[in-house]
């Protein structure tokens with residue numbers, strides 16, 4: 001857990017996730033705020049060491065591991081302003097919606113380390129797209145909808161804080177099957193990013209991507225990952241399969257050893273691919289003897 005410089009007045013804090021820091025004098029804007037009370041306390045401690053107090057926090061998207069830490073930061077800095085996109089605001093103010101959606105709109109199963117009782121954080125302002133000014137700093141907001149309904153990337157002085165929309169090549173290899181909820185939009189997110197000159201990108205998880213060449217390469221590798229997962233699923237449903245059978249075979253092919261959390265993540269991403277393939281006319285399903293089978 002350390003404070004690292006990126007360039008000029010930009011740095012980041014590496015806790016379980018990466019927290020962006022844009023400094024202006026003794027104030028700063030945070031990008032995300034960690035996924036635990038401990039993360040929040042560490043952020044406060046590290047900012048104090050740097051002689052900084054946070055005036056605002058921009059939340060990239062409404063997954064609890066990006067904003068749960070705010071509870072602790074607000075105890076010390078109650079004036080902290082919270083920003084997010086208009087759609088993700090609903091999830092940030094009602095984290096139950098995220099857990100509820102993981103379980104097909106039913107009361108969620110208890111998962112280890114997931115704060116199901118978390119009551120949420122009030123969002124003070126919404127920012128969906130375009131160039132905005134926060135605390136005197138001009139920041140570009142880039143909307144993303146492949147990982148969550150309306151996540152945002154934050155672009156400032158050539159540095160992109162990409163949330164969970166884009167991963168380093170190292171992280172892609174580690175995750176094997178990243179968390180996507182909308183494949184068509186994930187392709188569009190990567191297309192949109194290819195129009196930007198980015199010289200440093202900090203994803204919320206894993207290592208930073210340094211330099212325009214590595215950034216362009218990361219875009220290519222993120223796209224390759226989508227294409228290879230699409231091909232794998234199309235190949236596996238050449239013979240009709242139930243979703244459970246399909247997930248079992250995906251895990252075998254990608255050497256994913258299921259625990260409950262990984263099972264839930266693979267379930268969501270697999271559904272996202274199947275729905276995308278069906279909507280694109282590349283896959284179909286049928287119900288036979290009470291079981292829904294996918295096929296192409």
Ligand SMILES: [Zn+2]
Nearest residue numbers: 061063147164
């Ligand atoms: Zn996320």
